[in-house]
Amino acid sequence: MNEQRVLIVGATSAIAEATARRFAARGHSLYLLARNGERLESLAADLRVRGAARVFHAPFEANDLDAQEALLARVDSELGGIDQVLVAHGTLGDQKACEASVEATLQELNTNALSVIALLTRLANRFEAQRHGCIAVIGSVAGDRGRQSNYVYGTAKGALAIFLQGLRNRLAKSHVQVLTIKPGFVDTPMTAAFPKGPLWASPEKIAADIERAIERKRNVLYTPFFWWPIMAVIKSVPEMIFKRLSL
């Protein structure tokens, strides 16, 4: 692959950082957007040392939807265009807190779904016009079926998946790849409080899968791969039975 201009949204997420390192090693040019300014700056330095052709960065608050257009204009002018975008920001909100508060629920939906949908709406038109490129978005296996333990997060990720399906259908004729990434359990700051077991993967593993899926023009990526059969089974359980399970 020759030099690509890649926009990474939520660039300081552990999964995004690991993926960005692979892009840097290939000599791509990167534009990083993230909320944590201190980490963003040191990440930019890291990616330069690792071989990225050019690295830009700017602060980004997902829920400031009004700032998006100006931000994209800035990316366009500094990076000179966008060949690939990876959207990675997200929050694994507290399900119990969401049940107790409408504000908390809407906040989760805003950050995980609406902010992404807003951004993709703007980006899709650019990609459709340029007739090439890749839009990769991190969803989750949690979006495949609603479960009592995290259905607010799941709702957001599920909405994203359907939005991306439609977008893929729309952009196929423009030769734009739309990749829905569905990780299982990944050991990152988001899941720091969870006890880890054999189903857990490292962000580096997810990053390697993402890179390969982009290269192979895939549509949907379950990562690690074994989540595909696991979710196939979970999705196939009839609702009559499923509703009684404590999942």
Add this chain to the structure above:
Amino acid sequence: MPIQGWGRYPSVDARIDLPLTVSALAGQVAGGDGLIARGMGRSYGDSALAPHILGTRALSHLLAFDETRGLLRCAAGTTLAELLAVFVPRGWFLPVTPGTKFVTLGGAIASDVHGKNHHLDGCFSAFVESLVLVLGDGSRVACSRHERPELFHATCGGMGLTGVIVEAELRLRRVESAYIHQTTYKAANLEEALALFEAHHGTTYSVAWIDCLASGASLGRSLLMIGEHARDRQLVLSAGRPLSVPVDSPALLLNRYTMQAFNSLYYNRVRTAESRQRVSYDSFFYPLDGIHQWNRLYGRQGFLQYQFVVPKAAGLDGLRSILARIAESRRGSFLAVLKAFGPANANLLSFPVEGYTLALDFKRERGLFELLDELDERVLEQGGRLYLTKDARMSEATFKRSYPLWERLQAVREQYHARGTFTSLQARRLGLE
């Protein structure tokens, strides 16, 4: 959450934080007490254990690289494995490396680790130009041999007791290949082994694998491996998949009969007195890294590594008396490594002194601590000492007798607000409160 070192003994119920930025880390230091930094947890005992642990693994960014001088500025939670992956293909190698690459830069500095080239190049800190430390009051300071030298010399080898290293400048070594020319020599006993070390003093890397169960005339029989970087311009290794020990093996697997069989198989595998090979840097420096979590081989009880150094003056006889006691105990070791050290450096707690060091594992079982106490006596009699990063049990008296500069460490810790903030189970045991 129960946390342990590599030897899986002892264990502490700890809270672990993994700050994402230096500012976040500094905030936790300023608000905390009784905390200690932890990198990859490859120290064997209780050096990186405390009720509150500050993990550095999220601080793993490379910050700047001066390609002409090989000078890398880097966050302290970066592992040596990560550095090798980036820099070997560009023709740079670590100036000093321990026997595992799964350690952090901060951990390598805090233990002032040594490698197979200590006799020529010294410890890891010899290649550290400067570092940035978060002190007990949450402030951030730089230090080097020229700036706050007392803090630098207390921190290199200081086992995390002066503050949290967050950044360092490391001088890398130019190489022309990812491969090593290795030559293996057989030594029938300790005397031959030491003579081989002398004879190969000028070779960059040397280490001996020693059969600690052999006794009598074969006491100290060993294989000496020396190596030099190849110059064949092949900077990229062909990949292999690591093995892993997925569950705790029954401790039975490691009784002395299996170990004896292992030892003689290993020794006899090398048929000629001298053999040459071209091997990857991975297989030369990190033979055990190919088996993830090999520490589980010792079972749930865990194990202790015992590494001591005896000064050159004690020589063959000193080493022999200790080795004889180990052989006699029949408690044996899966791995015993013998290495020649060059001169000591100016750091307050760095382990190496000119002489010989032996490192071996003991499964934790009844009677072991008594044996180790006895070995401590012999080591101290010879003017030697134990390596803090391997230690889980030496007494305060043993430590203070053999690390006479500990009082200067305490003075520096006092001056830089470390006392009362940074402490580990080991520091408490050794009277370094």
